[in-house]
Amino acid sequence: xxDTLRLTAQQVNDLLAAGEASSDEIFSAYRAAxxxxxxxxxxxxxxxxxxxxxxxxxxFKDVISTKGIPTTAGSKIxxxxxxxxxxxxxxxxxxxxxRVIGKTNMDEFAMGSSxxxxxxxxxxxxxxxxxxxxxxxxxSAAAVAAxxxxxxxxxxxxxxxxxxxxxxxxxxxxxxxxxxxxxxxVAFASSLDQVGPIAKTVADCAFLYSVIAGRDAEDTTTxxxxxxxxxxxxxDLEGLRVGVPKELNEAEGIEPGVSEAVNAAIExxxxxxxxxxxxxxxRSVEYGLPCYYLIAPSxxxxxxxxxxxxRYGLRVTxxxxxxxxxxxxxxxxxxxxxxxxxxxxxxxxxxxxxAYYGQAQKVRTIIRDEFRAAxxxxxVLVSPTxxxxxxxxxxxxxxxxxxxxxxxxxxxPNMAGLPGLSIPCGLSEGLPVGMQLIGPQFSENLLFRxxxxxxxxLEFDYVPPRLS
Numbered sequence: 001x002x003d004t005l006r007l008t009a010q011q012v013n014d015l016l017a018a019g020e021a022s023s024d025e026i027f028s029a030y031r032a033a034x035x036x037x038x039x040x041x042x043x044x045x046x047x048x049x050x051x052x053x054x055x056x057x058x059x060f061k062d063v064i065s066t067k068g069i070p071t072t073a074g075s076k077i078x079x080x081x082x083x084x085x086x087x088x089x090x091x092x093x094x095x096x097x098x099r100v101i102g103k104t105n106m107d108e109f110a111m112g113s114s115x116x117x118x119x120x121x122x123x124x125x126x127x128x129x130x131x132x133x134x135x136x137x138x139x140s141a142a143a144v145a146a147x148x149x150x151x152x153x154x155x156x157x158x159x160x161x162x163x164x165x166x167x168x169x170x171x172x173x174x175x176x177x178x179x180x181x182x183x184x185x186v187a188f189a190s191s192l193d194q195v196g197p198i199a200k201t202v203a204d205c206a207f208l209y210s211v212i213a214g215r216d217a218e219d220t221t222t223x224x225x226x227x228x229x230x231x232x233x234x235x236d237l238e239g240l241r242v243g244v245p246k247e248l249n250e251a252e253g254i255e256p257g258v259s260e261a262v263n264a265a266i267e268x269x270x271x272x273x274x275x276x277x278x279x280x281x282x283r284s285v286e287y288g289l290p291c292y293y294l295i296a297p298s299x300x301x302x303x304x305x306x307x308x309x310x311r312y313g314l315r316v317t318x319x320x321x322x323x324x325x326x327x328x329x330x331x332x333x334x335x336x337x338x339x340x341x342x343x344x345x346x347x348x349x350x351x352x353x354x355a356y357y358g359q360a361q362k363v364r365t366i367i368r369d370e371f372r373a374a375x376x377x378x379x380v381l382v383s384p385t386x387x388x389x390x391x392x393x394x395x396x397x398x399x400x401x402x403x404x405x406x407x408x409x410x411x412x413p414n415m416a417g418l419p420g421l422s423i424p425c426g427l428s429e430g431l432p433v434g435m436q437l438i439g440p441q442f443s444e445n446l447l448f449r450x451x452x453x454x455x456x457x458l459e460f461d462y463v464p465p466r467l468s
Contacts, residue, residue: 062074064185105118105139109188114133117336144198154172154198157414177194207231293404295357380438423451
């Protein structure tokens with residue numbers, strides 16, 4: 001019997017290579033796991049009964065366009081929409097034989113930190129179904145943690161891969177901006193959106209990143225990788241300089257149990273041979289969140305203007321064309337997209353553009369420069385990924401500011417366009433704690449090396465006890 005709970009993608013590949021299981025048998029095992037466990041979790045919005053290819057199953061966040069397969073971005077306004085093309089990342093996965101097993105749940109248009117903003121109901125955390133899995137890629141993280149897929153793709157704008165990976169006890173990579181194509185991705189904030197892998201291990205993350213990364217003629221913001229992606233094998237951190245930014249590790253709202261687990265992992269860095277020292281990011285944490293909530297909604301208000309009921313998705317047909325637009329958008333968008341569209345439209349308006357959006361872009365440059373200075377002193381920066389462990393469903397849904405603070409530690413490096421790797425580093429109150437590793441642009445191989453060495457030393461059991 002194939003135990004999908006414990007299988008990593010590499011182990012699935014080994015089964016295929018050795019002829020111990022066929023691709024169809026493995027696909028069927030994961031499909032059976034979804035049937036058994038996902039009624040409780042709601043991690044999938046659409047499940048494929050079959051899929052072309054002879055390789056490993058993979059789940060895609062429902063922001064990734066898949067030809068002929070529903071793609072809703074977690075929104076009613078795209079209900080019933082089936083793209084006539086594949087996103088570049090989907091094409092690249094197919095070219096390597098990966099088989100799409102389904103599309104995962106998410107906060108509507110990737111706007112949220114708990115997957116409670118989905119128009120199709122919240123996803124639940126496999127470690128405790130009364131708690132959130134994080135967001136906005138909560139469906140992808142929950143599916144991997146629950147053994148419903150060996151790995152998945154998510155998207156990260158303000159922490160939407162790193163934070164759910166942390167809350168679900170799996171590994172998540174937000175790549176350097178521009179290393180993975182956004183062609184065919186339902187856009188939220190185009191200068192921040194980035195697709196990345198979620199998996200059980202760092203090595204699996206590295207391999208999946210190698211599949212999707214690289215320049216794409218369909219996305220002019222992409223670049224060639226400066227070096228080939230390496231699958232990590234290191235078991236020490238000899239020669240590595242690890243920086244501990246004071247502000248990222250002492251921010252208001254970090255739970256004591258989270259600090260304890262991350263501090264223990266930092267001490268483990270020393271034991272593995274790293275040189276560990278303190279550094280500072282005085283403006284990045286203080287201004288990162290407000291800067292993000294000016295830039296991202298501004299870009300969203302522009303990107304979401306295309307959803308009008310005319311070309312695809314939901315259409316409310318009463319009245320004239322103006323009524324069509326208004327009623328379709330009112331019925332199709334949930335509260336959080338509406339909130340951000342209004343905020344972004346205001347920040348971009350003629351009388352306030354320079355005072356809000358323009359100033360935020362200047363602050364973004366300051367944040368980038370602060371990280372650049374810190375990363376001249378250190379190879380890698382570390383901090384908690386999220387200030388808390390998974391919180392109860394419903395606890396913050398009526399308090400947008402409290403919800404936004406879930407990403408206060410993940411957002412600053414994203415504003416600088418830097419890669420970040422979240423790995424599970426322990427438990428607090430029986431729930432996973434994630435540690436965020438941040439490096440300079442294009443330092444994914446360095447992050448994989450550090451993450452792999454820590455992963456081996458930590459020996460974190462990624463299977464939720466209630467499912468084992």
